[in-house]
Amino acid sequence: MGKIRGRVLKYGDNVDTDGIIPARYCTSFLAADLAPHAMEDVDPEFSRKVRDGDILVAGRNFGCGSSRENAPLALKGAGIAAVVAKSFARIFYRNAINIGLPLVESEEAVLTCQEGEEMEIDLDRGLIYNRSRGLQANVQPYPFLMQEILAMGGMVAFVKKRLAERN
């Protein structure tokens, strides 16, 4: 699954999907339409701050609320390479893995990083390095099935394979 290295953008607990992408933009599901409005109601400055390859770091229950898949699509479209949080809401968790946006649960990594720092996630070894501070944190491992889905690049490829196996 490889390594992801990027700059940290940090937010708090209970960031909900209405905040990640408000319903007023959900008449489209295209990343190009959604990305400029990602996180708009949480942080109106987000679209100016975010750079390609950034890592979004947040507190507990990230992605709670509406099941809209537009939420991980908006983040991915905005350039977010991965989300690290203390915990994730379950529908958001599945949606993000399904579309190939890696999510990593690690309370320790969240507590020990600041906005703007350099973070590296090693998905294979289950570790997060805070390059700015020289710290290392463990990652909650993915259930096996999710590893498989993520390794294939998402749920579309996974289903394709299962359909092919049936024929």
Add this chain to the structure above:
Amino acid sequence: MGMTISEKILAAHAGKPEVKPGQILFAKVDLSLATDIVTALTVRVFEEMGGRMLADPDRIVLVNDHYVPAKDIASAKLSKTMREFARRYDIKNYYEVGRAGICHVLLPEEGHVLPGDLIIGADSHTCTYGAVGAFATGVGSTDLAAAWALGELWFRVPETIRVNFWGKLPRWVTGKDLILKLLGEIGVEGALYKALEFGGDTMAQVDMAGRFTICNMAVEAGAKTGIVEPDALTERYVERRATRPYTLWHSDRDSAYCQSLDFSVEAMEPLVARPFSPDNVVSLGSLGNVEIDQVVIGSCTNGRLEDLRLACEAMHGRKVHPRVRVIVVPGSQRVLALAISEGLVSRLVAAGAIISPPTCGPCLGGHMGVLADRERCLSTTNRNFVGRMGDPSSEVYLSGPAVAGASAVLGRIAHPEEV
């Protein structure tokens, strides 16, 4: 060790004699739901998956509800994509504008969701169907497309939290207050990844409308589902609607619950969730003076006939406060028709409320009553996040329909006994 109702339903659909929390399994899905706001993306993903055939078109329900009638060109296109997909794949259970309702009000009414079912929906409030003793959970478009193609989906068996309500329900205290009570207690991640199972002797006094309300907001605690063990009330509700067989599952006495919570309801008064989180719950008495600009009565949480009746009753035949706009959104065409024949609609209109067509509309800040900057709304819906119903500076308070009716009259958040 015994199994909970959730474990039993998952086991039955995975073809296993026994399952345990934490286990990941593939299970056959009885019914999958999609709406106008998510179907277009689901169709695209389904096609990307190389899906040419739906595993079972008769197990798919498609509902126009979020933007009904279409609010702009973009939403009209979303609806059109769903309509065309339904025709192309011959989906019988397609609900057209004017013959539909909010999915979570409509599907139980039409007998699509039955006890013992395993149901997924590309909507987070799919957990509502737990009220009939089904295991129902929300997913995103990609998971839904996977189920369309495969007829099954993977699930992690959740731990179950048992929640018991005890005692006689006081007047004006409803299902909404019970679930707000729980949310205030355990918080928005109190049931993360878990199933909430509701019981206790109070539940026998909670009608089906109230049970739908309770299960509806299970997701607000992060739960995978909310579920009520089926009883005589459930059977009476489903037996005249069902067109296929169903199974009434019950939890074993020696089920392993990860947590057990008990609440006495006897001294309860109506509750309100303040902005900007559904777990920011206080009792009406300790709320203080909160003036409002708008009241919304409706949604998949509280848009049923029983809710409209209660709101009307709490208004005591009085007019809407001059400073307040009241938007009443019957949950389905059927609810609207019954509200007309019972005289509720004329009473509400005479009081100065506007009646919206059955739609999600204002609940998600879609249309039919979006809030301007710094406006304050009391709503019978389920979420009051920043910007949920309009401008990010607007505020949403959540309550049951009785408090909503009283507040409409008094222009501030009020107890029905004050009217």
